[in-house]
Amino acid sequence: MSQVARAAGVSTMTVSYAYSQPERVSPETAAKVRAAAQELGYPGPHPAARSLRRGRVGSLGVVLGERLSYAFEDPQAARFLAGVSDVCAAEGVGLTLVPISGSPSDARRVTEAAVDGFVVWTTSDDDPVLEAVAETGLPAVIHAGPASPAAAATSSGAGSPSRAAFPASAASPASAASPASAASSTRAASSAGAAPPAGAALRSFSAALPSSSSSPSSRPVFVSRSGREIPVIGIDDRAAAAAMGAVAFAGARRPLVLGFPLDRARERLLLDGDQVGEVRFPVTRHRWEGFLDAWRAGGHAEDRLRLAVCPVNHLTEGERFTAELLDGTDPPDAIAAMSDELALGALRAVAGAGLRTPGDVAVTGWDDSGTAATDGLTTLAQSLREQGAHCARAALGLPTTASAMHEWRVVIRGTSRQAR
16 A cells, blocks of 8 residues: 555555545546556555444445355245345445354354344254344344244334344234234224235235234243343234134135245144144244134134145145045145245146145135236235345334334135135
């Protein structure tokens, strides 16, 4: 740097400013500095050295509890990451993907990541990367859980990455919304602009349970072993699934939930409702509990609702599993899928078996992707892009007034029977 300063006829501090704070030097001086640097083959200060001086790296880390290709192959992950990248681009911050492979090196990969904060994509309750993220001391936020059911602290603000509290209503099975209470929430939401039910059928739902207005002093958090609280941002999956189930299981005698993995082993399973044991992925757990709430609310036995556990969230897996079930001795007459990809695969299998939807088999999805609308799929709409943006803003310490629990709504199209 001193050689560049001599060649340009300026001070070393001016050379430093030309690179680190260019607004502090005139355009003419900056041009002289860069011309001298080019002649001498000087590339400028090393980014790592600049980061040490500034006390920040200039990059936000996203921890994916999946292989790296998942970020590009999974439509839900892609929409979420688009929201994160929107904020990073607007703030001039880089984006670092930190993939998790399930190996002992995962925690080290997190602690060694050169980032200013973390957004953690939903993972299992027992994933060691959660503790690793907490131990870094960097700002962090978790999307869709896990959250700690016993956590209770006062939030310093909506979406704050440092202080938050977990509402008992989002964790307690006894307090999750039943189909009846979800319908009640829909009527309340309609006064705020959400579409109300049309006639006896449930046409659409909109809810944010709990919301910042209904529970202003509490937020969902993950509490580490050291007592650090990391905020959780997402939707109330259990309440949403209860509302979805009321539509999905209408008129059904032998319904099925086409679901995500139960734990990091990712086994492919077919279970009766009373056989489903511990579920360590919170999204799978809460959606299963909500579907079960809806089924029980109709006076049905738990063992009459089955859970088909798919090891991956992919259209071909949904099609393959559904085809096997339709070809079996006890085929389903209604399928509630935990994603649009699995549901669209189920629709293919139903058509391939020469059956009608919804007459022979009703099918519902989750997320309201563009393909869902094209195929007329009844589904649950949520904005993963907005949730990704909210997570990024929270992790970067940017102000936000958004509720930790985002809105969702049931969108009824042509693949479900009317709820009566």
